[in-house]
Amino acid sequence: MLFYSSILKKLKAQQQYITEFKDMDFSPNSKLYISESRNLSALDSIEQTARRDTETVIVNKFEDRAYNRVRYTLVSYVVHDSTVALCAHPRLGVVDDIVFHPLARASLDEAAWLAKAVAADIGSRFQVPVFLYAAAHPTGKALDTIRRELNYYRPNFMGNQWAGWTTAETLPERPNEGPNQVSRARGIAMIGARPWVALYNIPIMSTDVSAARRIARMVSARGGGLPTVQTLGLVHGEDSTEIACMLLEPNQVGADRVQSRVEMLAAEEGLDVEKGYFTDFSPEMIVEKYMNLISANRD
Secondary structure, eight states: OHHHHHHHHHHHHHHHHHHHHHTOOOEEEEEEEESOTTOHHHHHHHHHHHHTOTTOEEEEEEEETTTTEEEEEEESSSOOBOOOOOBSSOOSBSSOEEEEEEETTOOHHHHHHHHHHHHHHHHHHSOOOEEEEETTSTTOOOHHHHHHHTTTTSOOBTTTBBOSOOSOSBOSSOOSBSOSBOOTTTBOEEEEEOSOOEEEEEEESOOOHHHHHHHHHHHSTTTTSSTTEEEEEEEOSSSOEEEEEEESSTTTSOHHHHHHHHHHHHHHTTOOBOOOEESSOOHHHHHHHHHHHHHHHHO
């Protein structure tokens, strides 16, 4: 619990520092991805820590027990999108990914500065290897490229499950922050900064994960499908699978287009598809909810 809550405190402290240092009005959104949604005491610790700061609010909590994964959307004065039992979603660490998105008048450079500051603190204070990506990386290295180098997408338990970092304790590549040694209890963290990314999941009414993976690949840009779309075909619960989609430029290739492509490919496989769902609010809704919650806290 100390690990979770201390990281949350650090995120909030960095947000407040940037606000005072820049002396400007911009809105921060932070998404913290935790690969431990079944650890209720840890989640309670995170939520209690967030509530201690009246200027930081949890505007959304997306919990998926099937993936053993939970995401908190925190908003203060800057933007970040952030996040070890078995689970059906890929992960490399307990705090798997923290990503900072500029909202309102915040800039990508400010988000990158914040990401690098948080990464340096997590790496040194908790001795967790941290890999930077996108605008926070010196050369803009993409998140999916780093993940492939570390075998993030390859299940390491029973063919379709992930059990955290299970390979060598010494990393094959030096992280940007923290040690080269990996603690199996904490794993690795990815921290980046980039423009807003929409996450959209589409349920497939089948337990055939091989079919889900075929569909996912054909939908993705990497597989020759839709540009700026990244996908995963995953087991989701006991009676279904899911196409988890990352829309890197949602204003150009949106959820409706992805939904139609998945439905078409699933029909060719003889599978039924449900309407997909976003796992978070839009940037505009996040800013609005933040302002409303802050106003309510001050009354």
